[in-house]
Each structure stands twice: as C-alpha cells, then as structure tokens.
Amino acid sequence: MTIQFIDLKTQYQRIAPAVKHCIEAVLEHGRFIMGPEISELEERLAAYVGSKYCVSCSSGTDALLMPLMALGIGPGDAVFTTPFTFMATAEVISLCGATPIFVDVDPVTFNIDPVKLALAVTAVECNDPSIYPLPKATGPLRPRAIIPVDLFGLPADYQQINALAASKGLAVIQDAAQSFGGVYAGKRTCSHGLCGATSFFPAKPLGCYGDGGAVFTDDAELKARFVSIRVHGQGTDKYENIRIGLNARMDTIQAAILLLKLDIFDEELAARQIVAASYRQRLSQIATLTLPPIVPLGSVSAWAQFSVLAKDCLVRDSIRARLDAVGIPTMIYYPKPLHLQNAYAGLGYSQGNLPVCEDLAGRIFSLPMHPYLEETVLQQICSEVENAVS
Numbered sequence: 079m080t081i082q083f084i085d086l087k088t089q090y091q092r093i094a095p096a097v098k099h100c101i102e103a104v105l106e107h108g109r110f111i112m113g114p115e116i117s118e119l120e121e122r123l124a125a126y127v128g129s130k131y132c133v134s135c136s137s138g139t140d141a142l143l144m145p146l147m148a149l150g151i152g153p154g155d156a157v158f159t160t161p162f163t164f165m166a167t168a169e170v171i172s173l174c175g176a177t178p179i180f181v182d183v184d185p186v187t188f189n190i191d192p193v194k195l196a197l198a199v200t201a202v203e204c205n206d207p208s209i210y211p212l213p214k215a216t217g218p219l220r221p222r223a224i225i226p227v228d229l230f231g232l233p234a235d236y237q238q239i240n241a242l243a244a245s246k247g248l249a250v251i252q253d254a255a256q257s258f259g260g261v262y263a264g265k266r267t268c269s270h271g272l273c274g275a276t277s278f279f280p281a282k283p284l285g286c287y288g289d290g291g292a293v294f295t296d297d298a299e300l301k302a303r304f305v306s307i308r309v310h311g312q313g314t315d316k317y318e319n320i321r322i323g324l325n326a327r328m329d330t331i332q333a334a335i336l337l338l339k340l341d342i343f344d345e346e347l348a349a350r351q352i353v354a355a356s357y358r359q360r361l362s363q364i365a366t367l368t369l370p371p372i373v374p375l376g377s378v379s380a381w382a383q384f385s386v387l388a389k390d391c392l393v394r395d396s397i398r399a400r401l402d403a404v405g406i407p408t409m410i411y412y413p414k415p416l417h418l419q420n421a422y423a424g425l426g427y428s429q430g431n432l433p434v435c436e437d438l439a440g441r442i443f444s445l446p447m448h449p450y451l452e453e454t455v456l457q458q459i460c461s462e463v464e465n466a467v468s
C-alpha cells in the first residue's frame with residue numbers, strides 16, 4: 079500500500095457516484111459560467127462561516143487580491159504580513175503595487191507575532207528601520223492593511239491583531255487558505271477581519287477538483303466591489319466597466335463539486351482532529367521533536383498540515399530520508415521564508431532580519447495528514463519517525 083501525503087483518491091472513492099452526477103447535471107444545464115450552483119454555494123458558505131456575504135472566485139490568490147483592489151491599496155502603501163507562508167500571500171500585495179512588510183512569526187504557533195507586528199507598524203509610521211527591519215529604499219510608506227495567515231490550519235491571534243488594527247485604522251484581511259472550517263473565539267475562520275479569503279485548491283481542507291477560492295465579508299459595499307472586480311470591474315450592465323478588475327470567476331463545475339464536498343466536510347474535520355490527537359499522543363514520547371502547539375480553548379485547527387520541528391536541519395533531513403526510504407512522504411512548508419526569496423531581493427532583506435522564521439525553515443517538516451489516514455498507518459509512520467531519531 080502506498081502512503082499518501084494527502085489522500086484525495088480515498089475521498090473520491092467515497093463520493094464518486096455523486097461527483098459524476100453533479101458534473102453531469104452541469105453538463106446538462108450548460109451554464110458553465112456563473113451557473114445556479116455558484117449562488118447556492120455562496121449562500122451555503124456564508125452560512126457556514128457565519129458571514130453576511132461570500133463571493134466565490136477562481137483561486138485563493140484572487141480571494142486575497144480582490145480585497146486589496148477593493149480597498150484601493152497601491153503604490154506607497156504598506157501591507158504587513160508573515161514571511162512564513164505560501165508566496166501568494168505576499169505576491170498579491172506586490173501585484174497591487176504596494177509594499178509587503180514582513181513581520182516575524184511566533185516560535186510556538188508559527189503565526190504572525192502580534193508584538194513584532196506592533197513594532198513593524200511603528201517602524202513604518204516613523205520610517206525608522208531601527209525599530210523593526212523594513213524594506214530598503216522604499217521611501218515613506220502609509221500603513222494600510224494586515225494579512226495574517228492561519229498557518230497549517232491554526233487561526234492567528236486575532237484578538238491582538240484586531241485591537242492593533244483598530245487603533246491604527248488598518249484593514250485586516252484573514253488569509254484562511256489553510257484554515258477553512260477552523261474556529262477562533264467561537265467563530266469560523268474567514269470571519270475575523272474586515273474580510274477573509276480562502277482557497278479550494280484540491281489539497282486544502284475543503285478542496286475542489288481544480289482552482290477555486292472565496293472571499294467573505296459583512297460589509298455590503300465591499301461585497302459589491304468584489305462582485306464587480308470578479309468580472310472585469312463590471313457595473314450594472316455587462317459592458318459597462320466602472321473600475322479595473324479581473325477575470326476571477328469560479329467555474330460552475332467546481333461549485334457543484336464543493337456543494338457536494340461541503341456535505342461531508344464536518345465529518346472530515348472531525349477525522350482530522352482524531353489524526354492530530356493520535357500523532358500528538360504517540361510523538362510526544364520523542365523528546366527531541368517539537369510538536370504543533372496545543373490548540374487554545376475556543377479555537378479549532380483545520381489541521382491542513384501536521385508540522386513538527388526537528389532539533390536541527392541535519393536531523394530533519396535524516397528523518398525525512400529514512401521515511402522516504404520506506405515510502406512515507408513528507409514535505410517542507412516552507413524551506414525559504416518569503417523575505418529571502420529571489421523575487422523579493424529588491425526589498426533588500428537579508429538573513430538574520432527575521433530570525434524565528436529563518437530557524438523554523440531549517441527544521442520543520444510535515445507528516446501525512448488527511449481525514450482518511452488510518453490509525454494503523456499512522457502508528458507505522460510514528461514508528462518510523464521514532465526509529466529515525468533513535
């Protein structure tokens with residue numbers, strides 16, 4: 079038996095007849111763009127999240143880009159985010175012409191550190207990199223927004239982030255690409271900022287069979303802007319364009335698939351909790367391995383990944399090699415923080431600027447995690463990890 083890092087096949091076997099039926103229904107009605115499944119999905123997702131509005135779109139990347147465009151964020155603006163995330167989180171800031179300000183993460187949660195975030199905002203306000211490392215040669219910038227990421231499914235510290243944002247007049251755009259279905263302070267992710275963005279990339283906790291995303295808000299005016307931006311900045315008439323927009327619609331077929339997967343999503347989330355608890359119980363015996371933090375009371379992680387820290391890079395690589403040799407796949411999320419990526423060389427950050435995420439990048443790795451991971455397989459994975467470290 080091959081061990082899958084994320085097992086989409088088993089999920090498909092479970093729902094195959096219904097998937098085929100729902101795709102066929104779309105083929106029959108033929109409304110491939112903005113068909114009836116789109117609004118049905120948006121209503122169900124908004125209700126699921128507990129948000130007034132949901133606007134579906136073509137990817138998690140566009141779900142992050144649309145709020146920045148809707149808020150008119152552009153050149154001269156600073157948007158604060160974490161460097162320990164997938165490129166899309168920061169890329170959208172650059173695509174708007176704004177400047178990403180990378181803020182180091184908390185060493186335990188791996189999410190943006192609210193204390194350092196406050197320092198970074200002050201540093202931008204004063205244009206003083208001695209307060210917190212800033213990109214070089216940008217000139218004075220105007221703080222506009224924060225994009226916290228709920229890394230690996232664990233919600234960021236919104237109590238502190240929102241308090242800071244409110245005191246500084248900043249918009250919070252929650253990147254819940256990895257945390258859809260998770261909970262913070264009793265509310266589902268995507269509902270903790272001015273807007274929340276998520277991804278339905280196949281490997282995400284709720285995934286479709288291609289690209290897809292959605293953005294959520296309680297603000298009617300923002301929702302209207304998202305709807306316009308999603309289709310080339312369209313106005314009331316199809317050929318009236320009132321702003322620059324995108325082609326960012328979700329395909330009807332993907333919406334039909336998501337409607338179906340939403341029916342089994344809570345069950346899958348519950349299964350992820352069991353997998354995470356089993357990993358924790360067994361791996362906590364290994365003193366040299368650092369496990370993900372205990373999820374705080376009032377929060378639920380969507381457990382997109384189960385990521386652990388080895389003692390150092392050498393140990394991490396030898397554990398991974400050992401697991402690989404016996405057919406157990408692992409991944410590194412993320413081997414290089416964004417401030418050190420070539421794409422951001424122009425910002426002039428250097429090694430040592432953001433030491434916590436730099437250290438994590440050298441030691442972290444993720445074990446297979448999905449709702450269909452059987453206990454016997456999980457125990458086998460854990461035994462191999464034990465053998466590798468002993």
Ligand SMILES: Cc1ncc(COP(=O)(O)O)c(C=O)c1O
Pocket residue numbers: 137138139140163164166167227253255256276277278279289290291
């Ligand atoms: C944290 C984070 N943000 C944004 C994205 C972008 O989502 P998508 O791939 O759907 O564009 C991803 C996807 O991998 C992600 O992990």
